[in-house]
Amino acid sequence: MVRPPSGDKNGLKRGTWTPEEDGKLIAYVTRYGCWNWRQLPKFAGLSRCGKSCRLRWMNYLRPNIKRGNYSREEEETIIKLHESLGNRWSAIAAQLPGRTDNEIKNHWHTNLKKGLKKSSDVPRQENNSSNNLSQLEKIQKRTDPNNPLLYPTDTSTEIIGRLPSSDPQPSSSRSSSITTNTSVEPTISMVEDDNPTSTEASAETSGNFWTQPFLTDNSYIACDFLAPFMGTEDLSPVVDEFSCPYGLFELEKHGANDLSVPLEKARKGEKEPNDPLLICTAQIMDSSPSSPQPSSSELSSMTKDSAVASSTNMVADDIVTSLEASAETTGDFWTEPFFDGNSYITSDFLAPFTDSEYLSPAFDEYLSGYGLYGEYEGVNMIN
DNA sequence: AATTCTATCAACCGCCAAGTC
DNA sequence: CGACTTGGCGGTTGATAGAAT
Incomplete structure (x- = not known):
């Protein structure tokens, strides 16, 4: 069913994606966005072609993908x-x-x-609804979401790769207590679709990775999910921004801060070896060329204009207002310093970038032109 | 129990359109 | 205007799990 890693082509890996590769891709795209698929594997530390990365992300790793269980x-x-x-x-x-x-x-x-x-x-056979229905039922029976062979309940394993799970399932008691207490409320009320379909609702109750709220005892899912933000960033607006597409909000209220502990343990080798994905994630984060930045020479070849241009290409046209255009023409837009009290500058300064692009290398480069490095929290606060 | 057949689906390939230089 | 790049699309492949023999 799954292609094993096959021979290299031009030094590029092909075939099935490994959990490590998935981890790298997730970590990179969630942090920097997909600013250029062709260049992305180089910066993400992947020996894959951009096309393969794009395909993997679009068809398998990106948020809010439903799998199996067609209604x-x-x-x-x-x-x-x-x-x-x-x-x-x-x-x-x-x-x-x-x-x-x-x-x-x-x-x-x-x-x-x-x-x-x-x-x-x-x-001649009656082509009525009951006939269709039986066919559909047959199909649905074949794709029974409760069939552990077809759809392992630990869907995070599927998302992140297909490591044999060592069963780090959320305890049922924990799950039920979480799903019945108020912590679920904001998650459901704040997801993009205010009226989730029955399928989505069922996915939530059945433990769909992308819609399930954080569980403090589910270190397996949570640590990997949060891997790009381990450390002090756990409670930053960036994490909120990251979690929004997943229907996960206000992580700090749901124990996300606890998650750095098990990952730290895994890093130090204190975690039991039967938690392969956790350890794997720790390795990915530690060896951290998973999110390498462009080299200084590459940065120098990337002018501010080109960096912003490449970003604005990804921005919907209607976001670019006449005000910005005018600011660009006068040059103020690019030369004004970036400071808290200047709301015009701050909003327009950030205008070329969508929320997700604040985490792109192009944005890093953009900020660095103003001597601003790693100011995501400040940017978000000011914005 | 061993072998063969079938169904599944992730991944690859080639082509095309749009954008850029 | 043409060459080139990039992202996206649809067709196809091929390894493997499970069913059938």
């Missing part, structure tokens, strides 16, 4: 859209939040197409 509504939508759109999988995927074109394509070829073919092969 009846989703399958009906796919069938309906395929009738009108044909094999335009990305267009179909656009109508199904959380589903990737690749996964929909696979699901179509492996499940839905056969079902449709069968029903068209037997035209």
Whole structure:
């Protein structure tokens, strides 16, 4: 089912992604964003081509991806859209939040197409809803989310790689107490979609990695998830920013601060060896070329304009206001110092960047031009 | 128990469009 | 305007788990 690592091509690794590689990619993209897929593997410390990184992120690692367990509504939508759109999988995927074109394509070829073919092969057979329903039920039975073989309950293992889990599951008592106490409330109320679908709701209760609230005793998930922010940044606005897309807010209130302890233990080798992902993550963070920055020569070749230009390429046009354009023309935008009391400068200073891009190398370079390094917290506060 | 067949899906490949130089 | 780069898309492959023989 999974391709093993195959031969190198031009010195680039191919085949199945390892947990270490996933960790590096997650750590880098969540911190710096995907500012250039081709360059990204170099800075992320990956021996992969940019295309492979992009694919891995888009189809597997990025937040809010639903896996398996297609609802009846989703399958009906796919069938309906395929009738009108044909094999335009990305267009179909656009109508199904959380589903990737690749996964929909696979699901179509492996499940839905056969079902449709069968029903068209037997035209006399009543093509009514109950018939379709049984087909769908058959499919859903095959993709039973409770089937541990198909969908391990520890979905973090799947997201991060496919390490044989040593069972660092959240205890059921803990889970139930968490899900029934108030700590869940802000998470649910603050996620982008205020009306999560039944599938999402079920994913939450079934322990979906991306929607599950932090559990203090779930060091396996949490430490890895927080790996890019270990240390003092745990409680910074950056972590909030990082956690927002995952539906996770106000981490400090849910014990996120406790998480540095087990990771620190793993770093020191104090953690039991039966927690492979935790140790692996510690290694990734320690060996930290996982997030290397451009070299000084590379930085010097990257002018402020080009850095910002590359960033603005990623920004929606409507964000660039006439005010900014005017500021750019006059030059004030680039030369004014960056200080707390100057709200015009601060908002416009930050305007070329979206929230996620505050963590990009381009933004680091942008700040460094003003002698500002690692001022994310300050930037966020001022902004 | 061993072998063969089938289903699954992550990953790769080649092509294309848009943007940049 | 053409060459080049980059991101995105759809078709296809191939290893493996599980089912069937």
